[in-house]
Amino acid sequence: MVRSALLLLLLIVLVALQSSVFPYIRFFSGQPNLILLVVVAWALDADWREAFTWAFVGGLLQDLMSIAPLGTSILPLVLAIFALKLLDQQFEGLSILLYFVVVVAASLLAQVVLFVGLGLVGYPIDLIPTIRYFLLPTMAYQIALALPVYLLVRWLHQLTRPRRSYGLSP
Amino acid sequence: MRRQNPLVYFIISLSLASALLIVSLSGLLSGVQGIAAAPLFALTGLFTRGGSAVMAAGNELYDVESLRQRNRDLERQLAALTGEVVQLREIAADYERLAQLLNYTTANRDMQFIAADVLGVDQQGLIRAILINKGTRDGVRAGMPVVTELGLVGRIFDVTANAARVQLITDQNSFVSGRLQTSRAEGSVEGRGLLTGNLVMRYIPVDAPIIIGDLVFTSGLGGNFPPNIVIGQVTSRQSFEFELSQEAQLTSLIDFNRLELVLVVTNFEAADLRLE
Numbered sequence: 534m535v536r537s538a539l540l541l542l543l544l545i546v547l548v549a550l551q552s553s554v555f556p557y558i559r560f561f562s563g564q565p566n567l568i569l570l571v572v573v574a575w576a577l578d579a580d581w582r583e584a585f586t587w588a589f590v591g592g593l594l595q596d597l598m599s600i601a602p603l604g605t606s607i608l609p610l611v612l613a614i615f616a617l618k619l620l621d622q623q624f625e626g627l628s629i630l631l632y633f634v635v636v637v638a639a640s641l642l643a644q645v646v647l648f649v650g651l652g653l654v655g656y657p658i659d660l661i662p663t664i665r666y667f668l669l670p671t672m673a674y675q676i677a678l679a680l681p682v683y684l685l686v687r688w689l690h691q692l693t694r695p696r697r698s699y700g701l702s703p
Numbered sequence: 704m705r706r707q708n709p710l711v712y713f714i715i716s717l718s719l720a721s722a723l724l725i726v727s728l729s730g731l732l733s734g735v736q737g738i739a740a741a742p743l744f745a746l747t748g749l750f751t752r753g754g755s756a757v758m759a760a761g762n763e764l765y766d767v768e769s770l771r772q773r774n775r776d777l778e779r780q781l782a783a784l785t786g787e788v789v790q791l792r793e794i795a796a797d798y799e800r801l802a803q804l805l806n807y808t809t810a811n812r813d814m815q816f817i818a819a820d821v822l823g824v825d826q827q828g829l830i831r832a833i834l835i836n837k838g839t840r841d842g843v844r845a846g847m848p849v850v851t852e853l854g855l856v857g858r859i860f861d862v863t864a865n866a867a868r869v870q871l872i873t874d875q876n877s878f879v880s881g882r883l884q885t886s887r888a889e890g891s892v893e894g895r896g897l898l899t900g901n902l903v904m905r906y907i908p909v910d911a912p913i914i915i916g917d918l919v920f921t922s923g924l925g926g927n928f929p930p931n932i933v934i935g936q937v938t939s940r941q942s943f944e945f946e947l948s949q950e951a952q953l954t955s956l957i958d959f960n961r962l963e964l965v966l967v968v969t970n971f972e973a974a975d976l977r978l979e
Contacts, residue, residue, distance in 0.1 A: 604724030
């Protein structure tokens with residue numbers, strides 16, 4: 534319960550930060566998508582149900598604060614989590630490497646889905662400048678922040694992991 | 704313990720997300736979305752104010768360091784500039800007279816405004832849009848122009864009960880019909896948000912003179928914005944051989960990164976040319 538509340542609070546704060554403080558640190562038009570990084574990192578140590586739940590919640594929070602239609606950020610997160618969990622089952626012990634691969638792939642996918650979603654609401658995208666000034670700087674941010682976010686989320690995981698009690702309860 | 708079936712969770716999540724996307728595109732969720740986003744808007748507003756305060760404090764610290772150097776530079780420049788002061792006073796007097804001729808104040812009395820606080824900016828760096836704390840309850844409607852005392856900010860793109868999203872004129876999908884102050888030549892002012900946050904005015908007739916420093920106003924053509932609102936100032940021009948038009952780079956007088964308060968023009972209805 535505490536674990537869920539803590540993660541929800543973290544995601545809400547990150548979404549608010551992405552709309553208020555992060556624009557000040559934009560590199561060209563790119564800015565970090567910390568929700569994606571946190572959700573993917575959290576999924577590594579979570580079971581399937583928990584991983585998908587947070588992918589859904591994280592994406593929904595992002596979409597509530599954007600012109601893009603609801604679901605635009607959820608879809609890539611759900612696909613990313615599915616890929617991550619499948620790969621994690623296949624290549625056990627390579628979780629950090631998988632995390633990086635999935636972060637890069639999911640960040641790219643998130644941008645592509647965003648372009649399509651915006652196109653559907655009548656917001657056409659000029660592809661070449663978008664790739665140059667938005668997609669590439671965003672990817673640079675994602676790669677640069679992937680490791681710090683991974684370490685932070687691992688620490689949070691360990692902090693909030695339910696402990697098994699071996700003593701006799703009174 | 705029952706084994707989890709990953710495929711079931713995946714299909715449920717994917718179906719929910721797709722359903723949400725389809726319903727959202729149909730516009731049925733806009734009311735619910737507004738209510739659900741209200742606490743997030745409030746929190747973002749708090750962070751924005753906090754962020755602005757931190758930025759201001761940081762800028763002040765930086766200013767102290769740079770002021771010493773700047774002071775020395777300014778003393779050197781002072782001697783050179785003294786001669787220009789007389790000339791500038793003449794220009795200032797001209798400006799006063801022109802302002803009276805334009806009767807700008809009278810023109811603005813025709814407009815009705817609602818002041819709104821800026822809560823934050825759009826989540827996606829691709830989009831140049833801001834969130835404001837006024838919505839349909841305050842009479843704000845989609846398409847209404849948004850201004851400050853320095854000129855045009857953008858137009859209402861999307862509105863909920865108590866908040867609205869404003870597409871800035873620097874957005875790559877923003878197109879405003881503009882008119883050069885001196886030559887009265889017209890063109891289309893487009894946002895270059897992805898690159899620099901500046902503007903470009905295209906399709907200026909090839910024979911129209913473009914003066915650096917000239918102001919560009921809304922022309923009112925197309926019916927999307929009222930006429931005579933400042934859009935920006937010409938910083939450079941470009942003409943191409945064999946082209947039928949030329950273009951000018953503009954800079955808005957507004958610092959879009961430090962917007963805190965804007966005015967929504969509530970008595971202007973944008974022309975809707977869609978066929979019923």
